Amino acid sequence: MTSRNTQNMDTRVKDKVSAMRAAAAPPADDAGATGSRSRLLGLIAPVGLVVLLACLPLLNLSIPGVLPGATYTPGTLHLLALAMVMAGAALSYNLLFGVAGLLSFGHALYFGLGAYGLGIVMEELELGLVPATLVVIMAGIVLSTILGAVSLRVTGIPFAMVTLAFAQAGFVLVRKNPGGLTGGEEGLRLPTDYVPDWLVGVADTRNLYWVALGALVLAFVIATWVQRSRAGHVAEAVRENELRVQVLGMRPFLVKLAIFVAASVIAAGMGMVHLLLNSGAVPHTMSAEFTISLLLMVVLGGVGSRWGAVAGAFVYVILSQRLAVLAQSSAIDDLPAVLAIPLSEPMFILGTIFILVVLFLPGGLAALGLRARALFSRRARSQLADGERTPGDLVQEDDQRS
Amino acid sequence: MSEVILLAVTGVGLGAIYFLVASGLSLIYGLMHVLNFAHGVFLTLGAFLGLEVAQRLGASTWTGFAVSLLVGALAGAAFAALTERVLVQKLYNRHIEQVLVTVGLGLAAVALFDGIWGTDPRFPRGPAWLSETTTIGGANIPNIVFVAIISAAAVLAAVVLFLKHTRYGMIIRAGVENRAMVTALGIDVRNAFTLVFTIGGAAAGIGGVLASHHFGYVSPMLGQTLLIFAFIVTVIGGLGSLIGAAVASVLVALLQQFANFYLWGTGDFAVVILLALVLLTRPSGLMGRKA
Numbered sequence: 001m002t003s004r005n006t007q008n009m010d011t012r013v014k015d016k017v018s019a020m021r022a023a024a025a026p027p028a029d030d031a032g033a034t035g036s037r038s039r040l041l042g043l044i045a046p047v048g049l050v051v052l053l054a055c056l057p058l059l060n061l062s063i064p065g066v067l068p069g070a071t072y073t074p075g076t077l078h079l080l081a082l083a084m085v086m087a088g089a090a091l092s093y094n095l096l097f098g099v100a101g102l103l104s105f106g107h108a109l110y111f112g113l114g115a116y117g118l119g120i121v122m123e124e125l126e127l128g129l130v131p132a133t134l135v136v137i138m139a140g141i142v143l144s145t146i147l148g149a150v151s152l153r154v155t156g157i158p159f160a161m162v163t164l165a166f167a168q169a170g171f172v173l174v175r176k177n178p179g180g181l182t183g184g185e186e187g188l189r190l191p192t193d194y195v196p197d198w199l200v201g202v203a204d205t206r207n208l209y210w211v212a213l214g215a216l217v218l219a220f221v222i223a224t225w226v227q228r229s230r231a232g233h234v235a236e237a238v239r240e241n242e243l244r245v246q247v248l249g250m251r252p253f254l255v256k257l258a259i260f261v262a263a264s265v266i267a268a269g270m271g272m273v274h275l276l277l278n279s280g281a282v283p284h285t286m287s288a289e290f291t292i293s294l295l296l297m298v299v300l301g302g303v304g305s306r307w308g309a310v311a312g313a314f315v316y317v318i319l320s321q322r323l324a325v326l327a328q329s330s331a332i333d334d335l336p337a338v339l340a341i342p343l344s345e346p347m348f349i350l351g352t353i354f355i356l357v358v359l360f361l362p363g364g365l366a367a368l369g370l371r372a373r374a375l376f377s378r379r380a381r382s383q384l385a386d387g388e389r390t391p392g393d394l395v396q397e398d399d400q401r402s
Numbered sequence: 403m404s405e406v407i408l409l410a411v412t413g414v415g416l417g418a419i420y421f422l423v424a425s426g427l428s429l430i431y432g433l434m435h436v437l438n439f440a441h442g443v444f445l446t447l448g449a450f451l452g453l454e455v456a457q458r459l460g461a462s463t464w465t466g467f468a469v470s471l472l473v474g475a476l477a478g479a480a481f482a483a484l485t486e487r488v489l490v491q492k493l494y495n496r497h498i499e500q501v502l503v504t505v506g507l508g509l510a511a512v513a514l515f516d517g518i519w520g521t522d523p524r525f526p527r528g529p530a531w532l533s534e535t536t537t538i539g540g541a542n543i544p545n546i547v548f549v550a551i552i553s554a555a556a557v558l559a560a561v562v563l564f565l566k567h568t569r570y571g572m573i574i575r576a577g578v579e580n581r582a583m584v585t586a587l588g589i590d591v592r593n594a595f596t597l598v599f600t601i602g603g604a605a606a607g608i609g610g611v612l613a614s615h616h617f618g619y620v621s622p623m624l625g626q627t628l629l630i631f632a633f634i635v636t637v638i639g640g641l642g643s644l645i646g647a648a649v650a651s652v653l654v655a656l657l658q659q660f661a662n663f664y665l666w667g668t669g670d671f672a673v674v675i676l677l678a679l680v681l682l683t684r685p686s687g688l689m690g691r692k693a
Binding site: 150157160164165172173288295296341342345 | 431435437489492493497498499501502503505506507508509510511512513514516517518626630633634636637641667670671673674677678681682685
């Protein structure tokens, strides 16, 4: 009697478990064949895009109004490379904010650490580019582990403030120019002696462009890997319900710290490319405004979406460059002051767009893309039916009790 | 000795300005759980409008100074109330979106101030007495410091009296304690939200005018720079605690002054280290309720 009962329970539990597994698994396509086909298609699009981007310096394409010139000109390549660097940084921010639900206002600290760190290590330790890169990555791991461990003692809004304070300390430090290392307000110049010749100079912008593209692809791969790893899944679970994860015997703190360190290291890597690309580092790369611009890109693209973060960064970088050009045009100058003053400030326009996105399009560009795909694909329609994720759904709140 | 007195008194003066910003932040967070990134913008608007009005009425007269304080307070209050009604209330109870909206507003408003008043700092002039000094125990202390301390103390007293002895004050205090219960009793907390923003904006506006005289300049970034220290102050003091904010303001400012003078200009680091220590030992702040 007892044994049959337990057996019964066993099968019931098994049923439940398999049902849960089925629910947790991504929605299966109709047949295995279509599944592998769509996976193949899902791989072709990104690879094709990367190949296209890699060929741009060899092509003579112009998109008037969007790019400043033909695609082989150094100016355009520099702009696109900058967008790629920012896209990589935005991906790392998305890992924090979109995956782990950690709203940080101090992410610029690690980007700035990469930029300043690489310059200082090459200059002071007289190391070549590659060994210096490794030293800076080690420094990034150590610093983000220490500061992450302190700031993760709190969650939600207090976490945002604490990370802001740490980044501010870094910002003050680089502006103070301790020991003449950081160059103060002027910023640090790239020590060109330790950089291979093919990465220095305006004529070599295309090489820098390819380096930036490579870094972005690497950042994307790492971000995807972290998100799909065990730690990524647990982090998502912690975001939804931390107590339940603790009850299951896992340690949310360590998982969040791991994601924090991974995001910081990616940011430091992109900061290093930024140093090479701009032949120097300025205090702005460590400022709160820089973190806020990353936040802007991620929210613009759609929080939690990797492609959204990349798209958001491209839109942000190209828009701010084009708006700055537009601000100096005579078309704006001739307007009455009431219109001319707001329109000549790119940040005013971007800030306003950001507010409108938060108010009216919480899913960002990714939600727009999903709606467009829903016209053609059933899977996108079912995703849409699940409801859009808004930034607020993602962040752990410390005040759920009230 | 005179050095110590000078540093202590100017530290308290700086703390007074921090408090004027942090009090609003702390009240807003306590009641609404919104981290207001646009708070510095209220301050900057108050400072600029106060400057403009003082110039029209004669910057060196006491009337000009008094009116500039009043205009600063009104400008901050109006901007804050408008922000709450138009942007924050639309996102009722969605705290992260509320933060994001204030971030966007902060960016847009700073850029707008850049466009209107230019990026270069402007230098306010006040009554001659303000830029003179008074000697206490051998230390020559700028008179603006006393004005800042008295103003902050007056604001603290006014807000505490308001919270303790008026109906709306009671609703706000109850809301900080347990918002769900207040709503369940049939009281519309949303008016209290607007009120808290208005009070915070007014305090920030006064802080803006005083800060412009204390630091000797106004620039579009003035508010956002002060805002970061105000954040630190609110975390150290305990989010939602007004008295905590007052104590932490003075503590942070004194630490900053003394570290800057005796420890080779490391004031800002000392403050961040203090923040880390407070978080490690008391994550909810000096006077915050246990989380």
